[in-house]
Amino acid sequence: ALRTMMLTKLYLLGDQKMQNMVGPLLKKAVSFLTNEENYDPQSNHGWDQAKALLVASKLTGNDTNLAIDRFRDELTNAFSSEGVHVENSPHYHVHMMNNLVTTIELFAEMDIEDSFVNEMYKIAESTILYYNVILREDGTIPCIGDSHQNPPKFNNITKNFIEKNTKTDTS
Secondary structure, three states, rough: OOHHHHHHHHHHOHHHHHHHHHHHHHHHHHHHHHHHHOOOOOOOOHHHHHHHHHHHHHHOOOOEEEEEHHHHHHHHHHEEOOOOOOOHHHHHHHHHHHHHHHHHHHHOOOOOOOOHHHHHHHHHHHHHHHHHHHHHHHHOOOOOOOOOOOOOOOOOHHHHHHHHHOOOOOO
16 A cells, blocks of 8 residues: 555656556556455555555546545544544544545545545544543643553644634633
């Protein structure tokens, strides 16, 4: 999955010669990732595999339905209906918020189905409440599970998303 994402970057950033070289590799990656034997569902790897399959399928003009179905499955199994990452680790919740929000941005830029991106957006909005509830006044989080006091840093995309979508007073 990570190799496929690197190939997509080469394809998108490359000139026509690079795209001609990378295009067939992306098609092979789509074929590989489409195979059920190469899919590790409902896991960290499954998230990356579904994401890579969706991006590569879109770039190569392949049908994206399987990839969207897989990613939807990963998404709904990664976050509860309340927007809490299922591992119940405050630290990993922050990591997955970054992962989700940057994936939304990527899918939106690639013109992945608006209805699917909107579905992801609603889940991402719900992740903010849990984050705001667990974050202490001093900026630390509880040491639950594999968490340690200082949460991972949000990237700028996630910071902007949180600022734009914080509607609930959690004080």
